[in-house]
Amino acid sequence: MTVFLIEKSIDGLYSALFYAFEQKTMPDAVFERGNICNNFTDKYIEIMTEKEKSRRVLTAIKKYGGKSAALYIEICLLSGDENALKIAFDFAYLTLSERRDVSGFLANRAVSIFYYTIKKVFNERHRFFGLIRFKETASGVLYAAYSPDNDITELLCPHFIKRLSCVPFIIHDVKRNKAGVSNGKEYKIMETENKAALNLSEDEKAWENLWKNYYKAVTIKERKNTRQQDNLMPRRYRKFLPETYE
Amino acid sequence: MIDEKKLVILTEGAKYDVSCSSSGSRRKNKYGEIGNACFAGICHSYTQDGRCISLLKMLMSNDCIYDCKYCINRATNDVARATATPDEICELVISFYRRNYIEGLFLSSAIVKSPNHTMEMLYLTAYKLRKNYHFNGYIHLKGIPGADSALIEAAGLIVDRMSFNIELPSETSLKLLAPQKNKTAIVSPMKTLALDKYYESPYKRRRDFLPAGQTTQMIIGASPESDAHILKLTEYMYSYYRLKRVYYSSYIPTNFETSLLPYSPAPKIREHRLYQADWLLRYYGFTADEITGKDGNLSLEYDPKCAWAIRHMELFPVEVNTAPLDMLLRVPGIGVRTASRILIARKHAKLDFDALKRLRVVLKRAMHFITCGGKFIGSKSEYDLSRLLAGGDGQNMTQLSMFEFDTALSALNGEL
Ligand code: SF4
Numbered sequence: 292m293t294v295f296l297i298e299k300s301i302d303g304l305y306s307a308l309f310y311a312f313e314q315k316t317m318p319d320a321v322f323e324r325g326n327i328c329n330n331f332t333d334k335y336i337e338i339m340t341e342k343e344k345s346r347r348v349l350t351a352i353k354k355y356g357g358k359s360a361a362l363y364i365e366i367c368l369l370s371g372d373e374n375a376l377k378i379a380f381d382f383a384y385l386t387l388s389e390r391r392d393v394s395g396f397l398a399n400r401a402v403s404i405f406y407y408t409i410k411k412v413f414n415e416r417h418r419f420f421g422l423i424r425f426k427e428t429a430s431g432v433l434y435a436a437y438s439p440d441n442d443i444t445e446l447l448c449p450h451f452i453k454r455l456s457c458v459p460f461i462i463h464d465v466k467r468n469k470a471g472v473s474n475g476k477e478y479k480i481m482e483t484e485n486k487a488a489l490n491l492s493e494d495e496k497a498w499e500n501l502w503k504n505y506y507k508a509v510t511i512k513e514r515k516n517t518r519q520q521d522n523l524m525p526r527r528y529r530k531f532l533p534e535t536y537e
Numbered sequence: 538m539i540d541e542k543k544l545v546i547l548t549e550g551a552k553y554d555v556s557c558s559s560s561g562s563r564r565k566n567k568y569g570e571i572g573n574a575c576f577a578g579i580c581h582s583y584t585q586d587g588r589c590i591s592l593l594k595m596l597m598s599n600d601c602i603y604d605c606k607y608c609i610n611r612a613t614n615d616v617a618r619a620t621a622t623p624d625e626i627c628e629l630v631i632s633f634y635r636r637n638y639i640e641g642l643f644l645s646s647a648i649v650k651s652p653n654h655t656m657e658m659l660y661l662t663a664y665k666l667r668k669n670y671h672f673n674g675y676i677h678l679k680g681i682p683g684a685d686s687a688l689i690e691a692a693g694l695i696v697d698r699m700s701f702n703i704e705l706p707s708e709t710s711l712k713l714l715a716p717q718k719n720k721t722a723i724v725s726p727m728k729t730l731a732l733d734k735y736y737e738s739p740y741k742r743r744r745d746f747l748p749a750g751q752t753t754q755m756i757i758g759a760s761p762e763s764d765a766h767i768l769k770l771t772e773y774m775y776s777y778y779r780l781k782r783v784y785y786s787s788y789i790p791t792n793f794e795t796s797l798l799p800y801s802p803a804p805k806i807r808e809h810r811l812y813q814a815d816w817l818l819r820y821y822g823f824t825a826d827e828i829t830g831k832d833g834n835l836s837l838e839y840d841p842k843c844a845w846a847i848r849h850m851e852l853f854p855v856e857v858n859t860a861p862l863d864m865l866l867r868v869p870g871i872g873v874r875t876a877s878r879i880l881i882a883r884k885h886a887k888l889d890f891d892a893l894k895r896l897r898v899v900l901k902r903a904m905h906f907i908t909c910g911g912k913f914i915g916s917k918s919e920y921d922l923s924r925l926l927a928g929g930d931g932q933n934m935t936q937l938s939m940f941e942f943d944t945a946l947s948a949l950n951g952e953l
Pocket of ligand 1: 601602603604605608609610611612646647648715
């Protein structure tokens, strides 16, 4: 088995594509460097990131697949799927070798896997449009901690900037130790600890309490269907929701 | 801050209203104000009964002068009463919205003092929320039958969606169970909201009159109407009142007994089948007459699309590589999204069964109704079919119905 070891970034991925075309070598797997322990049966090829090569690949992707192909490949890299790099690689490779937009080849294995992988990322983003829970801090900044399957923080921030217009907020991915920090107009992604010390506003507890009571009251007890609840709101998300943590 | 007990009373009184959807509006944020609306709708949480919480769904008041037999808030029922002020409601909405608990407000009310007084207070609440609290999120306002049409039209200009509930599927049942309500009082404001002028410029261009349209709801299983009757009515309302959605709510006995009402709750599966049928009306090009069987009811065993297909085996199998969209949509196991994927994919390559799997066609059901490159792998015997489709192979009934109509779930969770 041939394994490409690359830097987990768009430049890393495109450098690997450049290499594949130049050396006429197709990988069976693509992993992030340093994330894998070598064994002796596989052949590992470590590929250095080179900006210039990456730029040339990007230009070709945009030329054949259009801007949206380039964008979707970036989205695919946000996926939490352990094979995300390979999935993105295969789609990009197909675009380059077919020299056209292949996004409609839904019956093709590589395209179909790619399609469902980014769909999952978008679905989780949509889910967290709803499941993010802010706490109001004493300084008026809203703070939310969460732990998504995919790296979606930068996909969430623009939504909340539009919505909360002018209110500063922090969305904290405690699994990846990173946070989207917004001043109400723009946001930045920053590295963080996995805990934050919060100084909550005076009323925060009371509003949270009202919400919990609302949640209880709106349930129709005669119609319990926790299986459906579990499907729609998986348990792993719940420790961040005031209405479901005790 | 609103009192906790008050909130609980007003929530308990509103929770049987099915709709919680926040979809259909693209209201924009204004700089420095709070909120916007997302066209697809957003669910914020799910209750233990599996329903989505998208909007803060509450009554302004449960202090009713009417006495509808099926309703927990009816005047003669002994329950705790509460009324919230417009400011209490506005402050609650803003505080919940900032924390991203909710997508907006669904405000309804019992009839306090008079229909006009009630509608005025509802309007005032929505008005304050927009003008004083600068809220641009989603507002769904319940319309009060019998209120002034000027009030109703004014409300239409500031909220996203309104609904007048038709309550029961026939006038006879309405007279019997909701004696103070009458059909005209419910239907005439629905007609007002559907007036042509609101769907032409300048309203249409500015999308400022009920951008998410109007909806309605009726109780299923409290009165004897058949599914055929209910679906006919639904079809009629979609075309004449420009409704966005018709909601069905299974009757649940409240804390009392009267010989006018059934003792036991209506089976949830019937409501589910009606929603599936409603999807067929809206997205699959079916008519109400096609959907119901000879006895006027939907099969509880299999979903309405399957039931229809089995009655029309002469039209199948169809070839997936060439069949037109309207025929693909009639194949059990192929939904709207799958059908559109098939259309895209078959432009580029001839589809085989493996390809169909990748397109997420539910082959287990679809295989009896399609050929793929001329190949047929299903069963043609009617006995086999009904057994397979009804889940004779060990699948339980509700599970089976869920996976073809994954979209029907959105009926419950408010995505559409
Ligand atoms: S009008 Fe009828 S349905 Fe509405 S709250 Fe009063 S009693 Fe209940």
